[in-house]
Amino acid sequence: MDFTFEEQQVAFRDAVRKFLMVEAAPEMLREIWETESGRSKDLRAKLADQGLTALSVPEEFGGIGLGDLDWVLINQELGYYAIPDSLSDTAYLGAWLLTRLSGDAALKKAWLPRIASGKARIAIGHPVNPFVSDAQLADLLLLWHDDEVHAVSREQVKLSFNPSIEMSRRLYKVDWTPAEATRICPARAGRELWEGVLNRAALACAAQLLGLAQRMLDLGIDHAAQRKQFGKPIGSFQAVKHQLADVAVKIEFAKPVVFRAAQSLATGNPDAAVHVSHAKLAAGEAAWLSARKSMQAHGAMGYTWEADLQMFMKRAWALDAAWGDRAFHKTRVAQFLFGAGAALGPGETFT
Amino acid sequence: MRLDYTERQQRFRQEVRQWLEQNVPKQPLQSFDTAEGFAEHREWERKLYSGRWSAVTWPKEVGGRGCDLIEWLIFEEEYWRAGAPLRVNQNGVFLLAPTLMEYGTEDQKQRFLSRMASGEDVWAQGWSEPGAGSDMAAIRSKAVRQSGPDGDYYVINGQKTWSTRAVWADWLFGLFRTDPESVRHHGLTFILLPLNLPGITIRPVRQLNGQTGFAEIFFDDVKVPASNRLADEGAGWQVAMATAGFERGLMLRSPGRFQQTAKALVELYLRHQAKADADPSVRDAVLQSWMGAEAYTLATYRTACRLAKGGQIGAEASTNKIFWSELDLLMHETAMRILGARAELMPHAPDAGDIGHWLDGFLFAQAGPIYAGTNEIQRNIIAERMLGLPRS
Numbered sequence: 001m002d003f004t005f006e007e008q009q010v011a012f013r014d015a016v017r018k019f020l021m022v023e024a025a026p027e028m029l030r031e032i033w034e035t036e037s038g039r040s041k042d043l044r045a046k047l048a049d050q051g052l053t054a055l056s057v058p059e060e061f062g063g064i065g066l067g068d069l070d071w072v073l074i075n076q077e078l079g080y081y082a083i084p085d086s087l088s089d090t091a092y093l094g095a096w097l098l099t100r101l102s103g104d105a106a107l108k109k110a111w112l113p114r115i116a117s118g119k120a121r122i123a124i125g126h127p128v129n130p131f132v133s134d135a136q137l138a139d140l141l142l143l144w145h146d147d148e149v150h151a152v153s154r155e156q157v158k159l160s161f162n163p164s165i166e167m168s169r170r171l172y173k174v175d176w177t178p179a180e181a182t183r184i185c186p187a188r189a190g191r192e193l194w195e196g197v198l199n200r201a202a203l204a205c206a207a208q209l210l211g212l213a214q215r216m217l218d219l220g221i222d223h224a225a226q227r228k229q230f231g232k233p234i235g236s237f238q239a240v241k242h243q244l245a246d247v248a249v250k251i252e253f254a255k256p257v258v259f260r261a262a263q264s265l266a267t268g269n270p271d272a273a274v275h276v277s278h279a280k281l282a283a284g285e286a287a288w289l290s291a292r293k294s295m296q297a298h299g300a301m302g303y304t305w306e307a308d309l310q311m312f313m314k315r316a317w318a319l320d321a322a323w324g325d326r327a328f329h330k331t332r333v334a335q336f337l338f339g340a341g342a343a344l345g346p347g348e349t350f351t
Numbered sequence: 352m353r354l355d356y357t358e359r360q361q362r363f364r365q366e367v368r369q370w371l372e373q374n375v376p377k378q379p380l381q382s383f384d385t386a387e388g389f390a391e392h393r394e395w396e397r398k399l400y401s402g403r404w405s406a407v408t409w410p411k412e413v414g415g416r417g418c419d420l421i422e423w424l425i426f427e428e429e430y431w432r433a434g435a436p437l438r439v440n441q442n443g444v445f446l447l448a449p450t451l452m453e454y455g456t457e458d459q460k461q462r463f464l465s466r467m468a469s470g471e472d473v474w475a476q477g478w479s480e481p482g483a484g485s486d487m488a489a490i491r492s493k494a495v496r497q498s499g500p501d502g503d504y505y506v507i508n509g510q511k512t513w514s515t516r517a518v519w520a521d522w523l524f525g526l527f528r529t530d531p532e533s534v535r536h537h538g539l540t541f542i543l544l545p546l547n548l549p550g551i552t553i554r555p556v557r558q559l560n561g562q563t564g565f566a567e568i569f570f571d572d573v574k575v576p577a578s579n580r581l582a583d584e585g586a587g588w589q590v591a592m593a594t595a596g597f598e599r600g601l602m603l604r605s606p607g608r609f610q611q612t613a614k615a616l617v618e619l620y621l622r623h624q625a626k627a628d629a630d631p632s633v634r635d636a637v638l639q640s641w642m643g644a645e646a647y648t649l650a651t652y653r654t655a656c657r658l659a660k661g662g663q664i665g666a667e668a669s670t671n672k673i674f675w676s677e678l679d680l681l682m683h684e685t686a687m688r689i690l691g692a693r694a695e696l697m698p699h700a701p702d703a704g705d706i707g708h709w710l711d712g713f714l715f716a717q718a719g720p721i722y723a724g725t726n727e728i729q730r731n732i733i734a735e736r737m738l739g740l741p742r743s
Contacts, residue, residue, distance in 0.1 A: 001360065001421050002353045003649075003656040069352060221738050236741040238727070241734035245673075248733050252670040256649035257642075263352050278642050330638060337617060337641055344641070345614035346428035346607035347364065349648045350354050 001350070003256070005073065013073040019050055020081040026308040032084045033167040033311075039137055044085060048118025053091045058099055061112035068200065072207045072262035079211025079319075082311050084168035086123065086134040088204045091115055094122030097142055097149065097197050104184055107151065111140060126198060128324050131171035135159050144194055145178040147187035152176055166318035168311070199265055199276045201323040206258050206276070209283035210251065212316040213290040217247045219309050220294030223301065234297070243293045250289050254282035274336040277329035284326065287316035354652075356425070363418075364425050370402055371433035383439045384562035389473075389519040392439035396470025406444050406468045409452075413460065414468040420655035424605060431607035442516060443467040443474030445602040447524050450593050454541075454582040463522075463543070475517035475546065477525025477568065478591070480510055485728050487526070488536040488588070492570060494527035496577065496584070503577035505529070505542065507550075507570040515722075517566035518555045520546060526587045539587035544575045560714045601655070601664065603723060604675045606648035612682050612712065613644035619689055619709075627689045636685040643678040650674075666736035669729035676719030676726060683713040 005013075023046055032040045047053060055070060057063020071092050078088060095115050098108055114120035123138035135141060136159055141152045158175040185193060221244060224235030234240050261279035264272035291313040295302035302309050320326070336342055343351065356364070380395065381388030399405035400414060408423045409415025418426065438444065444467060451463060466472040483489040492509025507527060517523065523546050530538030546553065550573035555563035582590045620627055620637045627633045650671070654664065686709040687694040698707020720726040734740045 001356060001652065001656065003653040004660060005352060217738075221740060225739070225741060233741045235734075236743050238731065238743060241738075241740050241743075242727070242730040244738055244740065245730035245733040248737055249670045249673050252667060253643075253646045253650050253674050256653045257646050259352070259653070260354060260649050263354050267354075278645065281642065282646060330635070333642065334634070334638055337638065338621060342617075344610075344617055346432040346610040347425070349606075349610070349645060349652075350356065 003259070005069065005259075009070055009073060012070065013077060016050060016052065016074055017077050017080075019046075020077055020083065024081040024083055026311060029082060029084060029168070029311055037137055038084055038167060038170045039086075039134070040084070043083075044087075044118055044121075047083075047085065047087055052087060053118040054116035055091055055095075056099075057091070057095045057112050057116040061099075061108065062116040063095070063112065068203070068262045068266040069259075071200075072203065072259060075204045075207035076211040076214075079208030079315075080215045082168055082212065082215070082315050086121055086137070086169065088208075089124055089133060089201075090120065090122040092204055093124055093197050093201050094140075094142060096200055097124075097193055098122075100193055100196070101149070101185055102189065107184060114139075124197065124201070125174055126194065126201075126323075128198060128328065129322060130173075131162055132174045133169045133171060135172035135174055136161070136170060141174065141176075143174070143176065143178075143182075144190075145183075147191040147194060148178070148183050149185035149190045149193060150176075150178055150182040151184045152182050156182070164318060166314040168315055169318075195273070196265075198323060199273055202276050202280045202329070203258070203261050203265060205319045205323050206261065206279040206283035209280075209287040209316060209319055210254055210258055212312050212319070213247065213251050213254070213283070213287040215312050216287070216290040216294040216309060216316065217244060217251065219307075219312070220244055220247070220290075220297040223294075224297045227299070234299075240297055243296060247286070247290045247293050250282075250286040254279075254286040257282045271336065274333055277324070277332040280324060280329045281326060281333070284320040288320060291316050360421060360425060363422055364429060367404070367426050367429040368433070370404060371429055371435055374398060374402065375433045375435045379434075380436045382562055383437060383516075384518070384558070384560075384564040386519065389439065392436055393470045393473060395436045396438070396440055396473075400469040405440075405470070406448065409448065409464065409468065413464040420601070420658060421652070424607075424652065424655060427605035428607040428610070431605075431611040434611075439516065440467065440470055440473045441603075442476050442520075442524075443472065443522075446476070447474055449602070450541075450590060451581065453593060454590050458578070459543075459581065472522050473516060473520045475514050475520035475523045475566075477511040477514055477517075477523045479513045481512055484513075485725050487591075488539075490526050490528055490539060492527050493531060494529050494540060494542060494575070495531070496529060501576070505540075505575045505577060505580070507542075507544070507573040507575060509570050511568040511570075513556070513565050513722075514568050515565050517546065517553055517568055518563045522546060523568065524581070526591050529584050529587075533585075536588035538585055539591075540584050541581040541587040541590040542575060543579045543581060544573070548573050548575065550574070559717065560711065601651065601658075601668075601671075603672075606644070606651045609644040609647055609675060609678055609682070612679070613641045616640050616682050616686055619686055623689050626691070630688065633685060633688055636681060636688070640678070640682045640685055643674075643681065647671075647675055647678060666732050669724075669732040669737075672723060672729050673720075673726050673733075676716075679712075679716040679719050683709065683716040687713050 054063040055066050059065045075088055098111055120139045121137050123132050123135045123141045125132040125143040127144055138154055143150045143152055159172040162171045164171050224240050225233050227234050258279040261275040264275040294309055298309055301307045380391040383389050383392040396405055403416055406415045407418040407426050411417050480490055494505040494507045496503055496505055524543050526539045527542050528538055529540040550571040552569040554567045556565050558564045690706055696703040735742055
């Protein structure tokens with residue numbers, strides 16, 4: 001039993017954190033928001049320099065060959081800094097799916113090295129999401145069709161843009177026609193692959209939501225410590241303190257749930273899907289509470305475009321329902337909990 | 352990261368399980384807040400001690416097994432799984448003992464630890480006073496040091512209240528003001544004293560359930576040898592905070608308790624599902640309850656692993672206390688809602704069947720956000736020490 005991360009994992013996370021602190025200041029995020037694509041080539045190149053695009057690409061394809069536990073820490077940071085990039089879709093989910101395709105060596109050779117070097121963007125379409133993020137920039141779209149996996153180029157799809165309140169990603173409705181030529185995995189094998197993608201995507205959202213929750217709490221604390229009313233910082237009043245303390249409690253008890261879900265995916269735990277859904281619910285609730293309470297601590301400033309809070313708040317609102325909304329994830333937990341043969345009670349958590 | 356048990360840990364679990372299967376009383380004991388029940392629970396402590404199970408984390412020399420925190424969690428899980436009796440000496444074994452081991456003299460450890468582990472001495476707490484509840488630094492009970500032919504002693508005058516287990520306990524640990532000129536948390540001293548000394552009057556206080564789980568204690572020129580002082584004179588606040596840290600942090604409420612309740616709640620819900628689902632929020636509350644118990648378990652294991660690697664419990668101990676006390680309320684409120692109009696039945700009511708423990712648990716859960724430092728105080732601690740917000 002060792003519920004801690006390896007020193008190298010923490011050291012890598014710390015390095016990424018330092019990098020993002022410098023390279024992804026809120027002013028820069030605002031500039032990227034205002035661009036048409038919502039993406040910055042420059043930021044993507046820097047993320048690649050940090051090794052982030054290569055993180056889980058196998059070494060034989062020019063990657064670093066790491067996995068779910070490494071990503072859960074990195075995704076927390078991507079959340080904390082609200083990074084406007086489809087990094088996780090491409091380098092975590094896309095790389096995971098392509099790596100596990102059996103028998104299509106050419107496709108792996110074509111795409112995995114490009115993912116690792118940061119030269120390719122992958123968009124992923126799954127029926128749990130009505131829209132595909134960043135489809136307009138994708139060099140390759142990996143799309144679900146009756147549990148089959150299809151690889152489709154941007155030229156083969158028709159995109160319609162659906163503006164979202166959350167501006168750090170762009171949502172598209174994708175119209176396309178599945179064909180024999182686009183199918184890269186049949187339904188029988190595809191079902192398991194899509195389940196793996198969905199779980200990793202939901203976990204990535206959960207980890208980002210944790211990071212977002214922490215960032216919004218930090219912004220709330222900063223504001224409450226600076227802003228004075230009645231001759232005192234408002235953060236000295238218990239009515240304000242207690243609301244922020246409640247957020248800290250939520251975050252503190254969501255963290256181990258998210259980390260355990262990552263470990264379950266990494267080790268192929270048969271209950272991994274339940275653990276992921278629990279993680280997504282816990283992190284989503286923490287992030288929404290943090291948004292609500294941080295906004296309250298900000299007062300009217302929290303309702304402005306000017307305050308940075310909005311960038312994190314809007315992302316938290318959106319990610320909560322991405323890759324399975326609460327109903328979806330509660331249903332998965334309920335199926336386990338109320339189903340026959342669930343091992344519950346003391347001593348069953350790790351068995 | 353590895354989230355599985357070693358073979359040794361699995362063997363340990365089996366050993367605990369086997370012993371408990373053979374020894375846990377088949378009939379539940381009477382409440383330890385009655386005279387007979389208290390005696391039964393003391394007898395159970397003696398039995399635990401005879402199997403060396405009463406204080407598994409203590410060193411072997413003083414009756415423990417030298418278990419690490421993971422083994423402690425395993426023991427607790429099995430203990431709750433087996434439905435074993437509540438620990439009448441929890442104040443001593445889990446709260447005072449770690450403090451005693453850290454601050455006590457060799458002589459004090461010899462005198463107190465094994466008698467505590469065997470249930471010969473059952474301990475009560477003496478923190479709160481009529482004017483010092485959440486504001487513990489307002490303690491006024493005085494201990495004045497004097498010299499006598501047999502050495503120094505303290506003369507204690509004042510009053511303690513809400514003193515858990517004090518009606519039938521043997522010993523008390525608590526804070527007293529030794530420096531009459533001092534204010535707030537200065538000049539307080541941690542003192543251990545037997546409750547049968549001349550000058551002590553114990554007045555039982557009836558609790559919500561009608562039983563006397565705590566008491567008021569009056570001190571009228573009570574003489575206590577100075578050798579019963581824990582750590583230095585005037586260092587009481589610091590020593591007490593160490594106790595409070597353990598209490599909130601890890602040992603007061605182990606996850607096994609909540610996992611057991613969550614499991615029972617799921618079973619209760621499934622038995623009454625047709626009726627319970629008429630209120631759609633019940634199903635969600637059951638889900639939230641199980642997820643909460645699971646999160647608490649995960650968080651506790653994570654803390655235990657971090658401590659094993661040299662980490663410390665700081666203000667996040669306060670997040671624990673808020674989390675489990677609110678979880679306990681949620682679970683018992685949900686059970687009461689499922690039971691509907693039968694929920695109010697006293698456990699001994701002829702038609703109560705086996706549901707009475709939910710009412711007991713529901714009543715006890717009401718106290719959770721209040722004892723061991725109210726949740727408001729915990730929120731202040733989190734805000735000021737964890738989040739760095741300015742003091743009020």
